[in-house]
Each structure stands twice: as C-alpha cells, then as structure tokens.
Amino acid sequence: MASTSASSVQKSFKYDVFLSFRGEDTRRNFVDHLYHALTQKGIYTYRDDEEIKKGEKISDELIRSIKDSKFYIIVFSKNYASSSWCLDELVKIMECQKTNEHTAFPVFYDVEPTEVRKQSGPVEKAFEKHKEEESAEKWKKALREAADLAGWELKNIFDGHEAKLITKMVEEISLELRFTNSSVDGKLVGMETRAKDVVSSLEIDIEEDVRMIGIWGMGGAGKTTLARAVFDQISFRFEGSSFVGNVREMSGNPCGLKSLQKQVLSDVLNDPNIIVNGASDMKRMMRGRKVLVVLDDVDHIDQLEALAGEPNWFKPGSRVIITTREEQVLLAYGVPKNLILHVNLLSREEANCLFNRYAFGRLIPNQGYEELACQVIHYAAGLPLTIKVLGSFLRGKDELEWRDALDRLKTIPLKETLKILEVSYDGLEEDYKEIFLDVACILKGWWKERAVRALESCGFHARSGLKVLEQKSLITVTRYGCLDMHDHIEEMGKNIVRRLHPNEPHRHSRLWIKEEIEDILVNNKVSFTFICMVKKTNTYLFLMTRGSCMCFLITGY
Numbered sequence: 001m002a003s004t005s006a007s008s009v010q011k012s013f014k015y016d017v018f019l020s021f022r023g024e025d026t027r028r029n030f031v032d033h034l035y036h037a038l039t040q041k042g043i044y045t046y047r048d049d050e051e052i053k054k055g056e057k058i059s060d061e062l063i064r065s066i067k068d069s070k071f072y073i074i075v076f077s078k079n080y081a082s083s084s085w086c087l088d089e090l091v092k093i094m095e096c097q098k099t100n101e102h103t104a105f106p107v108f109y110d111v112e113p114t115e116v117r118k119q120s121g122p123v124e125k126a127f128e129k130h131k132e133e134e135s136a137e138k139w140k141k142a143l144r145e146a147a148d149l150a151g152w153e154l155k156n157i158f159d160g161h162e163a164k165l166i167t168k169m170v171e172e173i174s175l176e177l178r179f180t181n182s183s184v185d186g187k188l189v190g191m192e193t194r195a196k197d198v199v200s201s202l203e204i205d206i207e208e209d210v211r212m213i214g215i216w217g218m219g220g221a222g223k224t225t226l227a228r229a230v231f232d233q234i235s236f237r238f239e240g241s242s243f244v245g246n247v248r249e250m251s252g253n254p255c256g257l258k259s260l261q262k263q264v265l266s267d268v269l270n271d272p273n274i275i276v277n278g279a280s281d282m283k284r285m286m287r288g289r290k291v292l293v294v295l296d297d298v299d300h301i302d303q304l305e306a307l308a309g310e311p312n313w314f315k316p317g318s319r320v321i322i323t324t325r326e327e328q329v330l331l332a333y334g335v336p337k338n339l340i341l342h343v344n345l346l347s348r349e350e351a352n353c354l355f356n357r358y359a360f361g362r363l364i365p366n367q368g369y370e371e372l373a374c375q376v377i378h379y380a381a382g383l384p385l386t387i388k389v390l391g392s393f394l395r396g397k398d399e400l401e402w403r404d405a406l407d408r409l410k411t412i413p414l415k416e417t418l419k420i421l422e423v424s425y426d427g428l429e430e431d432y433k434e435i436f437l438d439v440a441c442i443l444k445g446w447w448k449e450r451a452v453r454a455l456e457s458c459g460f461h462a463r464s465g466l467k468v469l470e471q472k473s474l475i476t477v478t479r480y481g482c483l484d485m486h487d488h489i490e491e492m493g494k495n496i497v498r499r500l501h502p503n504e505p506h507r508h509s510r511l512w513i514k515e516e517i518e519d520i521l522v523n524n525k526v527s528f529t530f531i532c533m534v535k536k537t538n539t540y541l542f543l544m545t546r547g548s549c550m551c552f553l554i555t556g557y
Contacts, residue, residue, distance in 0.1 A: 015046040016177055018069035020089050025077035030109060030162055034073070037170045040270065041236055043177065066092050071173060072104040074146055076116050082126035087139040094142045097149075103176070106151035107169070117147035174236030189357065190350035190384075191222070191229045194343070198230045198321070201339055204237055207290070207317035212308065214330035215323040217343030218473035218486060219420040220385025223323040224296050226343060230321065231294050238318070241292040242267030244307065248299040248423075257306040264293060264307060279306060283313040290317040298324045299427060304333045325424050327471040345382030345486070352377060354384065358391025372402045379409055381487045386417045413491045421492045424472050435465040439475055439483055440493020441510040448481050 017038055021031045031047070038045045046065050066072075072093045080086050096102040108116065115121040119140060127143075130136050158164035201213050215223050228243065235241040242264045244250075251257050262276045268291050276282065291314060295307055308320050324330060330340050346354060353363060355377050360366050365373040376394070380386040394402055425436060435455060443451045448466070455462035466483070469475045475485045485493075494512070501507040505516040 013070040014044075014068035015065065015070070016043045017045040017071045017073055017173060018066055018093070019045060019047045019073050019075070020086065020093060021075035022077050022080040022083055022086055025079050026075050026109060030166075031075060033162065034075075034166050034169065037166050038173065041170055041174055043170070043173060062089065063092060066096060070102060071176065072097070072102065073107060073169070073173075074104060074151075075107045075109050076111050076123075076146075077109045078111060078122040079126050080111075081116075081119070081123050081139075081143065082129065084130065084133070084135070084139075087130070087135070087142065090142045090146060091135075091138055094145050097145075104146065104149055105169075105173075106146050106149050107165075108151065108153040108155075110154070112155075113147045113153060117144050119143060171236055189354040190346050191226055194222075194226050195229045195233060198226065198341060199234060201341060202230075202234070202319050202321075204234060204317075204319060209316060210311035210314045210318045210320075212311070212320040212322065212333075212335055212339070214327075214335045214340040215321065215343060216327050216330060216340050216473065217325070218383075218489065219325055219424055220383050220417060220488075221343045221345060221473075222384040223325075223343050225384065227294050227296055227321055227323050231292065235292050238292040239289040239315075240268035240270070240286075243294045243296070245296045247295050247303050247307070248297045251300075251303050251306075257303065260303075260307055268293070279309055282307075283309055286313055286318075287315055290315045292319050292321075294321045294323070296323045298322050298329060299326055301329055301332050304329070325473050326427075327473075328468070346384060346387070347382070348377070351380060351382055351387055355380070355387045355391045358388055359395050361395070368399065369402070372399065372406065375406055376402075379406070379487075383417070383486065383488055385420055386414060386488060389414060389416045413488075413495050417488055418492050418495060421489055422496075424474055425492065425496070427472070428468070431460060432465045432468050435460055435462065436469055436474055437493050437497055437510060439466075439469070439485065440490045441497055441512050443483055444485055444490055446483050448477055448483055451483055 019031060019035060021027065035045055035047050046069055048062060048065075066089070074090065074093065093102075093104055097104045106113075106116075111121070111123055115123045119127050123143070127139075130139060152165060152169060154160055154162065154165055157168065198213070198215065202211060215227055217223050224245065231241070231243050244260055244263055247260065250260055253259070258276065258278075261278070261282055262274065265274050265276055265282065265285055266272050268286060268289060274285075293308065295304065298304060304322065308322075314320070322330060322333075322335070327340060331337070352373075355373060356363055356365055359373065359376075360369075376390050377387070380390065390405075394405060397405075425433065428436060438455060438458075439451070443454065446454075452462040452466070455465070466475065466477075470477065474489055475483055478484050497508050497510050505511060505513070506520050511517050511520065
C-alpha cells in the first residue's frame with residue numbers, strides 16, 4: 001500500500017479506523033476478529049452498534065464518525081449491497097476519501113473486485129432491490145470507485161486464511177498510522193534519521209536470530225526519546241511488546257526487578273494479572289513469542305540478566321533494545337560493539353528547529369527574538385534536554401525576562417539539566433570522581449597523554465579512570481587525542497566543586513579562575529605540602545593540598 005503523504009495530514013482524528021460492513025454477513029466472525037486485533041494494537045476503531053441502525057438513512061452521529069476517522073476499512077460481502085444504510089455509508093466514505101485527509105481500503109471478503117465494480121454475480125443480486133431507487137446511480141458509482149482502490153482480496157491472500165489476512169491488515173494499518181503520527185509530531189526533531197539507523201541495525205525482517213542492540217550516550221541526549229520513537233514505529237511487527245522505562249530508578253526500589261519482570265510479561269502476554277516467580281518464568285513464558293522489548297536507562301548488568309536473560313529466552317525474530325549511559329554494561333552483557341549505537345547531539349539546524357517548537361510553537365522565532373534564541377541554542381550546545389527545558393520555560397515570556405534568564409545562566413547552571421547529568425557522576429568510584437573533577441575544572445582540552453602523566457603524578461590510575469569516564473559518556477577523546485566533554489558536563493563538575501563553599505574559593509579543591517587564584521596566592525590563604533610542575537612553560541601547576549591534588553591555571557607568572 002502506498003504511504004499517506006505527509007502533506008495530507010491536516011488535522012487530528014477521533015478514530016484511527018472506521019469499519020464499514022454488513023452485520024449479518026461478518027459482524028460475528030471476520031469483523032469481530034478484525035476489530036479486536038486492531039484495538040489490541042492500540043488502534044482506536046469505530047464499529048457501529050447494530051442498535052443505532054434504525055430507519056432507512058444513516059444518522060448524523062454516523063456521519064460525524066465517518067468524518068472523524070483517518071482510515072476506512074470497507075468489508076465487501078455478498079449482502080453488503082442489499083443494505084441502503086451500507087451504501088449511504090459508502091457514499092460518504094468515498095466523498096471523504098477524495099479530500100486527501102482520509103484513506104479507504106476495501107476488503108473483498110466473499111466477493112471479487114470485479115463483481116463489486118460491475119455489480120455482477122452476488123453483488124448484482126444483492127443490489128437488485130435498489131435499482132429503481134433515487135440513489136441507485138450514486139450508490140453504483142461509489143461501488144465502482146471503491147472497487148478500484150488498493151485493498152485486500154481474501155481468497156487470493158494466504159489461501160483464504162482469515163487470521164493471517166487480519167494480521168497483515170493490522171500491520172499495514174499500523175504502519176500507515178505510524179507514518180502519519182511521525183509526520184505531525186514536530187517535537188521529535190532530529191529523530192527520523194537516528195530512528196532509521198536503529199531500525200536498520202535491528203534488521204527486523206531477519207527472523208533466524210534474537211538480536212540485542214544498545215543505544216548509548218550522555219544523559220539528556222535523547223536516548224529514551226529515540227528508543228520510544230523506534231518502539232512506536234515497529235512494535236506492531238511483533239507478537240508482543242514492552243517498553244520498560246526508568247530501569248535504573250525502578251530497580252532500586254524494594255522488589256524492583258521482580259515488578260519489572262512482571263511488567264515485561266504483562267505487556268508481552270497482554271495479561272495484567274500474571275504472576276512471576278523469577279527468571280525461569282520469564283524464559284518459559286516468553287520463548288514462544290516473537291517480542292520487542294525496550295529496557296530504558298539501564299546501569300547494571302544485573303538488570304539485564306533479570307529482564308532479558310539470554311537469547312534463548314526469546315523466540316527467533318525477537319529484538320531487545322537497551323538504552324544506557326554506560327557502554328561497559330552493554331559490552332559486559334555481550335552486545336557486539338557494532339550493535340552499540342552512540343547518540344549524537346543535535347546539529348545546529350536541528351537544535352534551532354526543536355527550540356523554536358518549544359519556545360514559539362512554530363519553526364521560526366517570533367520577530368525580535370532571533371538573537372535571543374541564538375544565545376539560548378548556543379548555551380544548550382546541542383543537548384535536547386536543555387533545549388526542551390529552556391524552550392518550555394521561556395515560552396510566552398517577554399524580551400526582558402529572556403535577557404534576565406540568559407544572564408542568570410552565566411553564573412547559575414540549569415538545575416534540571418544538572419540533575420540528569422549528575423546521575424552518571426554519582427555512580428563513579430571515589431577516585432574516578434576525583435579524576436572527573438580534575439578534567440572538568442582543569443584538564444579539558446589537554447592532550448590525553450599529558451593529562452595521564454599529570455594525574456598519575458597525583459597517585460591516580462589515570463588510564464583506567466579516563467576509560468571509565470569515556471564509557472559513561474562523561475568525557476570524549478577527540479580525533480587529535482585531546483580530552484573533551486560537553487559544556488554542561490563541564491559546568492556540572494565545576495558546580496560540584498563550588499557548591500559546598502560557594503563564597504569561599506580558598507576552600508575549593510580546584511581553582512580555575514585567575515582572579516581567585518591570584519587572591520589565594522597573594523594572601524597566603526592555603527598551605528601546600530607538595531608542588532609538581534607539569535608544564536615547563538610555568539602555565540600549569542599541580543598542587544597537593546589537604547591530601548588531595550589541586551590544580552591551578554597560572555598566567556603571567
């Protein structure tokens with residue numbers, strides 16, 4: 001079936017699908033099964049109640065329901081054309097179909113397309129009693145037009161197996177709806193290409209294996225948004241699916257992992273009352289279904305062992321997506337390096353688009369706010385979380401409030417961003433925390449080898465520490481071999497150093513502001529037990545004070 005064009009999406013609809021059918025032929029068999037299959041996949045479907053079909057003409061209520069549906073499924077059966085109600089319904093459907101906001105799909109249940117098109121065979125017999133009626137010609141025209149649409153003919157698909165046809169129909173309608181929904185959700189900026197990369201790695205058409213992939217990146221980079229977009233796009237292709245959010249947080253609660261196991265099985269088996277008694281139940285109950293499971297924000301291998309176990313837990317064709325800030329968790333679990341996808345930050349163009357959506361509700365800034373918007377986007381540095389938080393906060397505010405907010409950000413970091421980012425810092429061993437703070441405050445931009453020598457001179461196991469920071473998405477190493485980190489992670493590290501004694505720099509473990517360094521050295525506010533010259537240019541000094549390594553950036557001495 002051809003995809004619905006993005007330009008055709010003009011409005012939101014009350015119903016995803018409207019079912020048009022002859023009750024006496026298909027209500028208690030084909031249509032009943034189709035209706036339940038659609039609703040089970042979360043497709044909001046209108047199926048009229050036989051009780052409302054009183055009188056000769058369709059009601060205003062039914063006309064509104066037709067107009068309020070995105071897709072129509074017309075089930076042509078032997079007696080469909082005998083009902084003036086069905087024929088009036090069909091006329092209205094074909095009228096709406098021509099607006100390009102709706103799409104109709106015929107199902108030729110026990111009649112052939114040519115019989116509907118020419119009103120021959122059983123269709124001619126059913127239509128016989130309407131030949132002299134005033135509406136006969138428009139009914140014939142509607143039948144002809146509907147018969148020419150792309151649809152499904154039961155006897156020519158899956159050898160007439162109704163269940164297989166229904167599965168196929170639900171898949172295709174789901175795909176159409178996902179295309180439509182992705183077109184109208186302007187706040188999923190930058191996700192389309194990234195989602196395609198994930199789907200490509202999943203290779204869902206290959207059903208010989210069980211595949212597990214990782215989505216890895218720093219906090220706030222959009223891992224959860226990306227995983228959700230992929231889940232919404234492809235979940236209909238599986239016999240069961242589950243999206244488990246906040247695994248790190250939830251597993252820390254009493255009975256946390258057990259409750260998450262129950263969530264997975266409840267979702268996959270569509271049974272909210274299921275009882276789970278550990279990993280053996282997970283394996284036994286899931287291995288008979290092709291499933292899609294997303295485990296979001298994982299930070300420990302124990303969580304993966306409890307919720308996804310081993311590939312033999314699942315039926316071939318199943319897929320597991322894991323999002324995490326920690327690459328080592330994925331490697332330890334056995335996810336191949338080539339199936340670990342790193343989430344890149346937004347490009348300047350993507351950041352502009354996303355911020356404008358949140359701040360102004362459209363693709364371009366309001367007049368007079370262009371420069372202010374650029375300043376905010378520059379501050380966000382491509383991090384989706386910051387862009388969304390600031391866009392939502394600034395929406396509706398006047399120019400002076402914007403300027404005040406920007407001035408505040410120069411000295412006071414954005415709390416919501418820091419809270420998310422600091423989770424990665426909190427999970428570090430104490431010595432790795434110290435290395436992280438040294439990089440954030442002093443060593444960002446240093447050649448890695450020089451930074452290693454400096455850190456080792458202070459007693460740290462620098463190479464393993466820097467590797468851990470890199471795997472936790474706290475630092476990166478540029479192609480030139482220099483240490484780097486996102487501006488907001490640097491900001492977080494400096495904030496951790498400052499916040500215990502915000503107005504007493506001489507009590508900070510690290511100093512990087514020239515004026516503060518000068519004041520401390522000139523006024524002898526600190527005593528040093530060890531001094532190590534790191535660079536011969538006298539630009540950097542590492543100082544051991546109060547049992548920890550303190551680094552000063554010195555200029556002009």
